Amino acid sequence: MTIEDITKIIEIEHEAFTLPWTEEAFRNELTMNHFARYLVIELEGIIVGYAGMWTIMDEAHVTNIAIRESCRGRKLGQMLLLRLMEWAVELGMVRMTLEVRVTNEPAQNLYRKLGFVDAGVRKGYYSDNNEDALIMWCELPQHGEHGNMEGSVDYS
Numbered sequence: 001m002t003i004e005d006i007t008k009i010i011e012i013e014h015e016a017f018t019l020p021w022t023e024e025a026f027r028n029e030l031t032m033n034h035f036a037r038y039l040v041i042e043l044e045g046i047i048v049g050y051a052g053m054w055t056i057m058d059e060a061h062v063t064n065i066a067i068r069e070s071c072r073g074r075k076l077g078q079m080l081l082l083r084l085m086e087w088a089v090e091l092g093m094v095r096m097t098l099e100v101r102v103t104n105e106p107a108q109n110l111y112r113k114l115g116f117v118d119a120g121v122r123k124g125y126y127s128d129n130n131e132d133a134l135i136m137w138c139e140l141p142q143h144g145e146h147g148n149m150e151g152s153v154d155y156s
Helices: 003-016 023-031 076-090 105-113
Strands: 036-043 046-056 059-067 095-101 117-126 131-139
Touching (some): 003 046, 003 059, 036 076, 059 076, 076 095, 076 105, 095 117, 105 131
Antiparallel strands (some): 095 131, 117 131
């Protein structure tokens, strides 16, 4: 993801989330946060999704994953998360975590499919409706292992 991508990212952010991040938040992530790593996915040269994580010590914390509404159901979110997991391994991370709304069962199912397990609940985590967040963790395979990263994709 580059600064030039932010306008399209904001469009997707508003489609995907009830509490969308601002343009300034993404700009700060890309220019000020040395722990932040973001990527985009394109179809026919058009950005249709993005994902991000923070890499701290040996842990990766997924900040967001979003796909344009018209492009959902094509496993693009899965591709993004797999690439984030691979990137985290390349950076020396050994585990990954995320929070997800307790009502977002499709996302939870994807995360479980890729090796994430439930680890706890953050009460009232989402400020728009005070919904709880499920905390999930995944042990990442190390270089040379395939572990839970089924369906790894060649992005070259």
